[in-house]
Each structure stands twice: as C-alpha cells, then as structure tokens.
C-alpha cells in the first residue's frame with residue numbers, strides 16, 4: 001500500500017504543472033538578542049556567528065533566507081539541531097518576528113500586517129501542527145478539534161460540522177466523544193492533525209509533527225498526509241529530522257546549516273548533487289531505491305548505431321569493432337530505440353543473407369521513470385546493459401548490473 005501511495009504521488013507530481021507561488025521568503029534574518037542591528041552589522045563585516053555570540057551573546061537564528069514555496073507542495077526543512085528550522089518556520093506566520101526581510105503569503109507581505117490582520121491570516125490561512133499533541137485533557141475530541149474555531153467565534157453547529165469532516169479525514173469519526181487519555185499516541189496526533197485541518201487552511205506548518213510516534217504509526221501518518229494531499233492540495237511546510245521521512249513526503253527539501261539555507265531541491269536533485277559535505281553527510285547511506293529512477297542512472301557510454309539508409313550489416317560490424325566492443329544499441333534517426341545488435345548476431349545474419357533488422361537480439365527496455373525496485377530484476381536478467389527509454393520510446397542510455405551495484409554502494413555523483 002505504501003508503495004502505491006508513493007507512486008500515486010510521484011505520478012501526480014509529474015503532471016502537476018501549476019507552480020503558483022504560495023510563500024515567498026526574501027532575505028530574511030532573525031537575530032535573538034537585545035541589539036539585532038549591531039549583530040547584523042557585525043555579520044555584514046564578516047564576523048562569524050560564533051564570534052558574534054561570544055562577543056555579544058546574540059544568536060543569528062536565521063541568516064539571509066530566500067526561497068519560494070509553491071502552492072500545493074510539501075516543502076520539508078531539514079538540518080541538525082540548532083540549525084534554525086523551527087525559527088524559520090515560525091517566521092512564516094510571525095510567531096517569531098523577523099529582524100529584517102520580507103515574507104509573502106500569496107501577494108500579502110506578512111511582515112507589514114497589523115496584529116489584527118495577522119490573527120485573521122493565522123485563523124483563515126495557516127494552521128500549525130506540533131510534535132507534542134497539546135490536547136486539552138478535560139475536553140472531548142470534537143471540542144479539542146473545534147477549539148480554534150470556537151475562539152474564532154464560529155457557531156457550535158458550524159464548528160462541529162467542520163470538526164466532524166476533519167475527524168473523518170483522519171479516520172477518527174468514531175471517536176468524537178472520547179477523551180484524549182482514551183486514545184493512543186498515534187490517534188492523539190491524528191487529533192492534532194484534525195485540529196489543523198478543521199479550519200481548512202491553505203498552508204500547514206508542521207514542526208516535527210510525527211517525530212514522537214513509533215516508526216510504524218509514523219509511516220502510517222505520512223501515508224495519511226499524502227492521501228490528504230491527493231484529496232485536497234495544501235501547501236505544507238514540514239520540519240523533519242528524519243531523512244527517510246523527508247524523502248518519502250517531500251516534494252522539495254531545504255537543508256539548513258548554522259542558520260543558513262544551504263540547499264533546496266527535490267530529493268533526487270540533492271542526492272545527485274549535494275551542495276557541500278554537510279549535505280552529503282545527511283544523505284549518506286540513504287536508500288537510493290526509493291528516490292532514484294531509471295533516468296537518473298542511465299548512461300550513454302555504449303556504442304550506438306543510428307539506423308540510416310546506408311546502415312547495413314557490414315557498416316554495423318565495422319562500427320562495433322572500432323569501439324572494441326561486441327555489441328551496440330540500435331536506434332532510429334528519430335531517436336527511437338530499436339534493440340541490441342551483437343557482433344555474433346550480425347555475423348550470423350551476414351552468413352545467412354539476412355538484414356540488419358534480423359540481427360536484433362533484444363528489444364526490451366525500461367521506462368525512464370521506473371524506480372530501482374521495479375526494474376532491478378529486469379537489469380539482472382538481461383545479458384547486456386538494459387536500455388532506458390522515455391515515454392516516446394526514445395533511447396536515453398543504458399543501465400548495467402555493475403552500474404546498479406555502484407549506485408547502491410556510492411549513490412549517484414555527478415560524473
């Protein structure tokens with residue numbers, strides 16, 4: 001089931017061309033301390049954050065963050081403890097005031113809003129889910145879920161209606177009159193999620209929301225979130241310590257190091273091309289099979305024969321010999337993949353008076369968007385490196401058994 005959900009999500013991602021910006025962060029700084037301007041000046045003068053802290057006691061929580069988050073995407077923020085993840089996320093809804101910079105939700109500059117406008121935007125557009133479930137023990141589940149709506153002055157009927165919808169979305173419809181201590185940890189976290197969903201937010205900020213759950217329940221909640229995203233796309237900013245979680249749910253991942261956003265990209269981008277050793281160390285040992293597809297691994301290092309009018313058995317034999325190989329990939333002028341030709345099959349057909357097409361020994365290929373787990377068996381059963389084709393059948397390269405082993409051992413680096 002998990003794999004299905006992941007495929008479903010990746011598929012929907014591929015066809016999702018709507019890239020409207022939902023959140024824009026421009027040159028945002030956050031200094032904790034009593035003289036932020038002084039700290040920023042020191043930073044500008046090239047003084048290190050450690051020195052600034054030693055000299056002034058002030059901490060640069062976030063340094064010059066600039067990025068955009070698309071509508072409907074799950075944007076994961078990762079980084080070591082103290083790297084600034086929580087600060088960055090709390091800047092987005094101004095639970096923490098930025099020292100400088102701009103934060104836009106759609107086209108509204110959040111940094112200019114009055115307190116009242118800010119409260120409205122938090123009620124109407126943004127919800128937050130924390131690691132601790134923070135449920136009120138003396139209130140039943142439906143009252144916990146509708147508590148925020150009650151604060152917003154929504155009538156009881158209306159807020160119960162919304163809370164029931166949210167509870168149904170997280171699979172807790174039967175528990176509206178239970179109390180928090182009657183529910184398991186996983187169920188309590190679902191209540192937390194339902195509470196965030198109840199006001200139907202466009203943006204959800206989730207700070208280590210699933211970290212307190214045991215691994216199985218955690219995976220279940222990740223699936224739940226992906227299914228919710230399929231039903232109704234929200235913009236989700238999700239802090240996580242856990243790389244598997246980030247890869248599993250993140251459309252893009254931002255890596256924070258010492259207050260700075262050092263890299264942003266899809267899991268594939270980051271694994272393929274880590275910005276520095278810190279990022280590389282995060283992705284060391286990652287299960288590449290869940291991230292990379294055939295196009296990431298395919299390489300065009302084998303001889304390729306283009307099918308022209310003049311391409312006969314003789315020229316093919318010559319071409320392959322020139323490469324000091326005993327086989328080649330046969331491709332139409334349009335780039336469409338035809339199959340494999342070997343010295344042996346060509347010589348056989350030459351002797352038998354056949355054509356170059358009669359010498360094709362293998363036409364099997366794998367689709368470029370297939371993930372390793374789905375094509376590993378195919379590569380293993382083929383005698384020659386397996387061709388990879390795009391959705392129009394065009395030849396993209398090949399994957400050999402040894403190439404796969406290398407990827408398993410070392411990941412994919414830019415070669």
Ligand SMILES: Nc1ncnc2c1ncn2[C@@H]1O[C@H](COP(=O)(O)OP(=O)(O)OP(=O)(O)O)[C@@H](O)[C@H]1O
Pocket residue numbers: 032033059060061079080081082083084085086087088
């Ligand atoms: N209210 C505060 N006052 C002073 N310093 C703070 C405050 N909040 C955070 N910091 C400092 O800012 C830096 C970033 O902290 P932050 O909590 O954002 O990191 P984090 O990556 O979320 O860490 P964790 O994963 O441990 O939650 C740290 O050095 C922290 O000590």
